Amino acid sequence: MCLPKHIAIIMDGNGRWASERGLPRQEGHRQGVKILKKIIKKTSELGIKYLTVYAFSTENWKRPDHEVNFLMKLMERTMASETDELISNKIKINFIGRRDCLAKELKEKIKDVEKSSRKNDRLTLNIAFNYGGRAEIIDAVKNVIDNDLQADNISEDVFSKYLYQPDLPDVELLIRTGGDKRISNFLLWQLAYAEMFFSDKYWPDFSADDLQNAVTDFCNRERRFGGLKNAGDN
Ligand code: IPE
Ligand code: IPE
Numbered sequence: 001m002c003l004p005k006h007i008a009i010i011m012d013g014n015g016r017w018a019s020e021r022g023l024p025r026q027e028g029h030r031q032g033v034k035i036l037k038k039i040i041k042k043t044s045e046l047g048i049k050y051l052t053v054y055a056f057s058t059e060n061w062k063r064p065d066h067e068v069n070f071l072m073k074l075m076e077r078t079m080a081s082e083t084d085e086l087i088s089n090k091i092k093i094n095f096i097g098r099r100d101c102l103a104k105e106l107k108e109k110i111k112d113v114e115k116s117s118r119k120n121d122r123l124t125l126n127i128a129f130n131y132g133g134r135a136e137i138i139d140a141v142k143n144v145i146d147n148d149l150q151a152d153n154i155s156e157d158v159f160s161k162y163l164y165q166p167d168l169p170d171v172e173l174l175i176r177t178g179g180d181k182r183i184s185n186f187l188l189w190q191l192a193y194a195e196m197f198f199s200d201k202y203w204p205d206f207s208a209d210d211l212q213n214a215v216t217d218f219c220n221r222e223r224r225f226g227g228l229k230n231a232g233d234n
């Protein structure tokens with residue numbers, strides 16, 4: 001059976017979803033969390049092993065203070081209300097991103113949930129929060145230098161061990177909702193050979209069936225990784 005091992009999602013369009021309904025942008029973010037729960041459930045039911053979702057980028061600090069504050073609180077509240085269920089469903093939860101500038105309470109919650117879910121193995125859920133692909137690469141370079149690695153000993157495999165999640169496999173399927181076709185600084189290293197699936201739906205309108213369609217679409221693609229079609233025929 002064809003299944004991508006690692007799906008990554010840029011959950012975009014919450015604000016526009018709300019504005020089109022005459023609602024404050026915050027409502028879009030609240031609705032977005034509800035949809036995320038459904039998508040996590042579906043991902044886990046399908047038997048996919050890794051799901052990485054983009055919740056807050058290193059560039060999202062540019063938004064008005066009230067929206068940034070709301071998103072920080074929403075993450076804290078969502079963790080308080082949802083993690084028990086995720087953990088009982090055998091989901092391992094990791095956060096990727098820069099933690100230093102997050103509020104102390106949030107940092108503590110992140111640590112707690114990572115610790116209490118670390119033995120779970122049904123699905124690994126990575127929440128990209130205060131995450132930037134370039135920041136991740138720079139942090140990895142610093143880590144390499146701090147560990148006194150010599151240039152001759154650095155390969156792609158070695159370097160990837162210094163990223164936020166050393167054992168994270170490459171993304172096979174990237175989904176972006178909201179109609180835009182760009183990466184917005186997400187997982188630059190891990191997306192090298194990902195198949196891209198862009199949906200015009202806003203994230204709060206995305207459904208389990210849409211996820212299924214994206215997976216089916218992925219399974220019909222021909223992946224060549226720089227090689228030739230039907231490699232091995234000659
Ligand atoms: C994505 O939705 C969620 C975050 C970036 C936190 P947006 O808030 O970017 O929604 P749009 O793109 O403005 O509609
Ligand atoms: C990407 O969405 C970040 C998240 C979904 C968290 P943005 O709305 O921030 O991306 P741009 O600004 O349209 O590129």
Ligand code: MG
Pocket residue numbers: 012013014178
């Ligand atoms: Mg957006």
